[in-house]
Amino acid sequence: MLLYISWLHAIYSFVISQRSNFMLIAFLLFLTKLQKCVSLRDSILIMVFCIC
Structure with missing residues (x-):
């Protein structure tokens, strides 16, 4: 999951x-x-995490 967040942060x-x-x-x-295990809420939380 940490690698996923790092990858998303790089694209962000x-x-x-x-x-x-x-x-x-x-x-x-x-x-x-694309990934059913990632809900929209989780994506938004990750996005907020990347902003901070």
Whole structure:
């Protein structure tokens, strides 16, 4: 799970550097549909964790 968070944080940092927040949201929604074990709530919590 820690590796997953690190990978997501790396992509999040890249997306922020590109100033594409919409792409980040679309990516999180796609990731949620791709991995059933990751709920939308967990994705949002991870996103908030990455921001902090």
